[in-house]
Amino acid sequence: MKKKVLITSFDLEIGGVERSLINMLNSFDYKNYDVDLMLYSHTGDFMNLVPKEANLLEECSDYKTLRMSIKSIFDNHKYKLGIDRLLARLKAKGNGIAQMQYIWKYCLPHLPKMNKKYDVAISFLWPHYFVNEKVDADIKIGWIHTDYTKIDTDVDMDIAMWQKLDYIVAVSEECKSAFLTKYPNINKDILVIENITSPKLIQQMSCEKIDDFNDYEDTFKVLSVGRYSDAKGFDNAIKALRILHDREYKNIKWYIVGYGGDEALYRNIIKENNLEEDFILLGKRTNPYPYMKKCDLYAQPSRYEGKAVTVGEAQILGKAVMITNYKTAKSQLKDGVDGYIAELSVEGIADGVEKLYNDVELRKKFEGNCRNSNYSNEMELQKLYELF
Known part of the structure; x- marks a missing residue:
C-alpha cells in the first residue's frame, strides 16, 4: 500500500x-x-x-x-x-x-x-x-x-x-x-x-531561443539569476561593475534575470553610476537556462545563501562560475577547480570578475571541469x- x-x-x-x-x-x-x-x-x-x-x-x-x-x-x-x-x-x-x-x-x-x-x-x-x-x-x-x-x-x-x-x-x-x-x-x-537537479532537463531547456541577450563578440557577458533582494547582493554587483568600467573594462556587461521588491533601488543605483546601458535587469524569466548557456561568466554576488540552486545549474551547463565568500560558499563549489570564490565586498566582486575576464585559461579549466563532472543528484x- x-x-x-x-x-x-x-x-x-x-x-x-x-x-x-x-x-x-x-x-x-x-x-x-x-x-x-x-x-x-x-x-x-x-x-x-x-x-x-x-x-x-x-x-x-x-x-x-x-x-x-x-x-x-x-x-x-x-x-x-x-x-x-x-x-x-x-x-x-x-x-x-x-x-x-x-x-x-x-x-x-x-x-x-x-x-x-x-x-x-x-x-x-x-x-x-x-x-x-x-x-x-x-x-x-x-x-x-x-x-x-x-x-x-x-x-x-x-x-x-x-x-x-x-x-x-x-x-x-x-x-x-x-x-x-x-x-x-x-x-x-x-x-x-x-x-x-536534473541535468537532462536543464540541458534541454537551455536550447530555447532568446533574442534579448547581447551576443556581440566583443562583449563579456556576466549573468546572475535571483530575486531582487538584499540577500542576493545585486546592489554590490552594480557598484562592482562601476569599478570595472573605471578600470577601463568597458566591454563588460552584467545581466540579471529575476524580479522582486528591490528593483527600484537597483535602478536608482544603476542610474547613479551611469550604467543604464551596461547593467541590465532582464526581469522575470521562467527559463533562465538559455541565458546561462550564452553568458561568459555566471556570478552569484550574494550576502548569504543556503545553497544557491542556480550556481549548480550554471555548472551543469559548463559555465565558469564566481561566487562570493558567504558562509556556505565552500559547500557550493571547489574553489579553483570548478569555480572561484571572491571576497564578499564590492571590491572583491570587481577583482573576481577582473581575474576571470583576464585569465582565459582559468575560465576554460572551470568550464572543462564542470562539463566533466556529474551534477545529477x-x-x-x-x-x-x-x-x-
Whole structure:
C-alpha cells in the first residue's frame, strides 16, 4: 500500500526554493508514494511545471491571505484575519522576517485544518506552522534553505516551532552548521539533502531561443539569476561593475534575470553610476537556462545563501562560475577547480570578475571541469525516503 505524503509551500513564483521544489516533485517516486501538494496560493510562473503525478490540492482562500495586503484582506471580508495581520505588523516593529512569524502566530487560530491523515508531511518553506499545527501526520519534516545566522527571527518562537518537527532537512552541511550555530539546543535529527537537479532537463531547456541577450563578440557577458533582494547582493554587483568600467573594462556587461521588491533601488543605483546601458535587469524569466548557456561568466554576488540552486545549474551547463565568500560558499563549489570564490565586498566582486575576464585559461579549466563532472543528484531523495 502506498504511503500518503503531503508537501507544502506558499506558491510557485520564480525563485530558488520554488525551483528546488519543482525539481524534487519531478524526481519523486510516485510508484511508492501518493503525493498531495498544498500551495497556499496557486500563483507563479512555475505552476505549469508541476508534474501530473502530484495531486495539487484546491487553493484555500484563507491561507492565501498570508501574503495579501491588509487592505485586500478586509476588502475580501476576512475581518478576523485582517485584524490578526494588523497585530502582527504592530508586534514586529518593522522586522519583516519576524512579522512572518507573528502573522502565523496570530492567524493560526482562524485558519482551517487539513481533514486528511498523512503518513508524512513535508513543510518545504519556513515558517513551518501549518504542518505542525494544522496537519495530522505520523512524521513531520521541515526544510532549511538559508543561513539562519543572517536573518533576524524571534528565536524563542522559532525554537518552539522547530522542536515540534520530527526531522529537519538542510540543503548543505554548511547550512546545517549555520542553523546549529543559531539554535544550538535543537534536539532533532538534522539531515542534509541537497537541492535536486536534473541535468537532462536543464540541458534541454537551455536550447530555447532568446533574442534579448547581447551576443556581440566583443562583449563579456556576466549573468546572475535571483530575486531582487538584499540577500542576493545585486546592489554590490552594480557598484562592482562601476569599478570595472573605471578600470577601463568597458566591454563588460552584467545581466540579471529575476524580479522582486528591490528593483527600484537597483535602478536608482544603476542610474547613479551611469550604467543604464551596461547593467541590465532582464526581469522575470521562467527559463533562465538559455541565458546561462550564452553568458561568459555566471556570478552569484550574494550576502548569504543556503545553497544557491542556480550556481549548480550554471555548472551543469559548463559555465565558469564566481561566487562570493558567504558562509556556505565552500559547500557550493571547489574553489579553483570548478569555480572561484571572491571576497564578499564590492571590491572583491570587481577583482573576481577582473581575474576571470583576464585569465582565459582559468575560465576554460572551470568550464572543462564542470562539463566533466556529474551534477545529477536525484539519489539524494533516497535519504528522504529512508525517513518515511
